[in-house]
Amino acid sequence: xxxxxxxxxxxxxxVVDDEPKIAEVVGSYLRAGGxxxxxAADLKQLSPDDLTSALGSGxxxxxxxxxxxxxxxxxxxPVQTIQVARFAGEGQEAEVVVNDQGYTPAVIVVQKGVKAxxxxxxxxxxxxxxxxxxxxxxxxxxxxxxxxETPYLEVSEDFTFECGMSMLHGYVKVVDDITRVDxxxxxxxxxxxxxAAGGGGCCGQ
Ligand SMILES: [Cu+2]
Numbered sequence: 001x002x003x004x005x006x007x008x009x010x011x012x013x014x015v016v017d018d019e020p021k022i023a024e025v026v027g028s029y030l031r032a033g034g035x036x037x038x039x040a041a042d043l044k045q046l047s048p049d050d051l052t053s054a055l056g057s058g059x060x061x062x063x064x065x066x067x068x069x070x071x072x073x074x075x076x077x078p079v080q081t082i083q084v085a086r087f088a089g090e091g092q093e094a095e096v097v098v099n100d101q102g103y104t105p106a107v108i109v110v111q112k113g114v115k116a117x118x119x120x121x122x123x124x125x126x127x128x129x130x131x132x133x134x135x136x137x138x139x140x141x142x143x144x145x146x147x148x149e150t151p152y153l154e155v156s157e158d159f160t161f162e163c164g165m166s167m168l169h170g171y172v173k174v175v176d177d178i179t180r181v182d183x184x185x186x187x188x189x190x191x192x193x194x195x196a197a198g199g200g201g202c203c204g205q
Pocket of ligand 1: 127128129163164165166167168
């Protein structure tokens, strides 16, 4: 079962081994996992836009994707708001608002064994949040292209969603009965959850 939509965008490619200053800057991005190493000789093939977007606007808080919303910094998932899916159509549905604050809610509870559809209300898209990727389903949605909902997903165990660069993370908790959810327990579990990608991405944090 996969999401038959856009796949993760290609990572930006950058590198420099023989120019210390640039290498120093680029190195931090490489360490954050957002880039793929290429030979310095090939660097000329990158456009100025690639470099600009990769290195940020110089404001210091930018980076290629802009600042990570506070609630999502370091791979954290805000747990204050949890949405329990509702039964509708052929299964169950939940909706997530996407804007500069990230995902609201970032935590959804769905019922095991009932097909689930997740909709995204693209309130404000930016270079970070326009792509929502579902690692466990190996697919994603390009919200900027109007792909605003997943197909019905077979639900068997917890899964996650994230922005294309793994800075914003959301969590879908699977329970046996959505009419009896222990929200405190879900909150506790998700608060302790560490995304595999470590909340890295090209922007660090
Ligand atoms: Cu991002």
